[in-house]
Amino acid sequence: MIPFASDAVPRYAIYRSLSEASGMDGRLVERKLREVGEDVSESVAQSGNSMKALSALNELFSVASEGNWDGESGIAVTPQVFANARRFLEQVPTRWETPEVSADPDGEISFEWSSDVRRRFSVSIGSDERISSAWLVGSERGHSVNIFLSEVPRQLLDHVDQVLAG
Secondary structure: OOOOHHHHOOHHHHHHHHOOOOHHHHHHHHHHHHHHHHHHHHHHHHHHHHHHHHHHHHHHHHHHOOOOOOOOOOOOOOHHHHHHHHHHHHHOOOOOOOOEEEEOOOOOEEEEEEEEOOEEEEEEEOOOOEEEEEEEEOOEEEEEEEEOOOOOOHHHHHHHHHHHOO
16 A cells, blocks of 8 residues: 555644644635545545455455365356456445455355444355345345446445445
8 A cells, every 4th residue: 555645744744834824714724634634544544445355356366266276176266257356346435344355166256244243245256247145234134146247236335335334
């Protein structure tokens, strides 16, 4: 991850050095600088989740791209499955926590989000345009198969939001 300027210099020291105006204008400038700094810090943290997930996916592919990767005849994850999984990850909201990334014995890649034992969402991505998913939110559970052509289906995004809201 690229270090943010405030990692080296305390954030408020930057604001003090930038805001030398006085009176109402000075307070307005200082408040705006704080807001921008907080937005940038939050954005950097959120993009870190995306980078962690993509890094985990790359590492998984390097291990599971050959047959018998699990020592139990696991089918190799193909470059097409990897590309579909990467495309999926690149479209999920950066505000989400980093999912658990794993390979399935059938050669698909799975992502799982969980906020506790009763709030889980899992999605499996294969070489075609289908996405299989399953979720548990309290006592509500379900599963679906959706088509993933150009955008992640809204229904899937809504289910993960429900899981992470808990």
